[in-house]
Amino acid sequence: MTNRYSIVSHTADTGIETTADTLADAIGNAAFAMFDLMYDLSSIPAETAIAFTTVAASPEDLLVDVLSELLLRSESDDVVFSAIAVRESRMRAAVEASGATTVGRDLRGPPIKAITYHELRCEPVAGGWMVRVIFDV
């Protein structure tokens, strides 16, 4: 599943890049990557689900808002999300995510603390959208 994104090398932290046909799918890929860096998502059942919407002023802000909300829900409820669907229209994102508890589950990467704005990109490119985000770990 890691072919949905590539890792951006960073000395202290970890970044990812991803592309998709739509802004919504690019944000969805980035969200998947965020959890995939921490846990092996291949074996996560859909035991719990959440849904939320968020509105932002720009694609970058929408990306950060969606990722931040997912990270908040994950850490507050000890849940890892393995299936994330994003729909987007006029900078309003509707997010549905499902996953399972993190209790008793091994980390495969350090926990992500936050979404940084450093070198943040969320922009249209030829054939779709690209996202680049550095996570604080």
Add this chain to the structure above:
Amino acid sequence: MEPSWTGDYEWTIPRSGGMRVPGVVFASPPLMVQAREDRAVDQVANVAHLPGIVRASLAMPDIHWGYGFPIGGVAATDVEAGGVVSPGGVGFDICCGVRLLASHLTATDFFRHGERIMAELDARIPRGAGKGGIAPRDLLNGILEHGARSALDAGFGTDRDLERCEERGVSVGGGRDWVSPEARQRGGGQLGSLGAGNHFLEVQIVDRIFEPKTAAAFGLESGTLAVMIHCGSRGLGHQTCQDQLKVMGPAMARHGIAVPDRQLACVPVRSREGRAYLAAMATAANFAWANRHILAHEARQAFSAALRTPADGLGLELVFDVAHNLAKLETHVVDGAPSVLCVHRKGATRAFEPGHPDLPDDIRGVGQPVLVPGSMGTASWVLRGVADNPAFASAAHGAGRLMSRGAAKRRASGRDVRKDLERAGISIRPGSVRLLAEEAPYAYKDVDEVARVCAAAGLADRVARLRPIGVVKG
């Protein structure tokens, strides 16, 4: 962006473009070679764009690439001249820091009882992602206002733990209403937990004393055991910074401020948003002071259970607790006149000189302890603040990362790293064996060189070197 050697272990980045001041990096030639391998030096130049910055954008010898500020970055802004505060100059792990306990126990005690000590620490010190804190959630609101004092009142630690803590364990101005419900929700179950990544609790031996008189004042004696704890404000701090950055982007536009990296978002200290940020930061700092205070208490309980000795008979006394991710309002002399500055230390440690009024009475004469942790298999250092520090009373905060996580993982597996540490006589209790690979000693710079350069550059003098014999890794 080419820094040039300007003497006394100082490298200067001349002003260009929108830089308001030059950049200065304190490093030896080998450390500067490493600093140039990533974008840390560019980040020093970026920080020099902050409104109100005075003297220079500074970087400590352990500088490496961060987000916004470099790790090891120090920037002071003149509060009365429109100087700004930037959450990026503090980071997401607000008030992350280091606590060191000294003891009367010796290496022999560890060789006899080390297995039991490590087993107790392993069982008692929560680590990894998510919840699992030692302290009950209902302590949270009190701690957000009163910091470690509130934890003490709840039965954790001792009075001396406050005396020997920076800010005496309480950042004034914090309180639950300054942080979001989401931040309280995220951090509520994590009070008294290490977290993961580079956070740790280490059992160390005082290996070498450089200044016997100062070491004695700090409570350090050659050959005795010490306990070092590195952690911060957990999810509460991370969420607080994330919340504040969201507010600060639009606020920055209202104040007419532009910066070269959005992570450097900032507002004047003397603005509504600036005051709100400093109060939120103080709230998260109170969580962090209390977090390390509670973990130290639990470490004493672990030693007590392992050695079947009352905790107060172990002499596990606090040497000091320092933050290395904070912004503080401090008075420093600039151009011959005292000025109130907002001093950002992002991966840098405050290092007050001897005689500073904010230091505890019993160590005021020798200067502030500066704790510089190494990396599992390498030494850690205790330095002390000195007069005429050229970096607004700041020094290094650690070895400084050298290698990306991916590169470290490609070099060896977590199991291999564990074997190497055990072969070196270091007992290791990882939260995750796999994650050890990313935190291997070779992923960090030479901490001995960092400590040497701190002394050579006039940032802080070396007091004692400690080496690890037991590691509880987050």
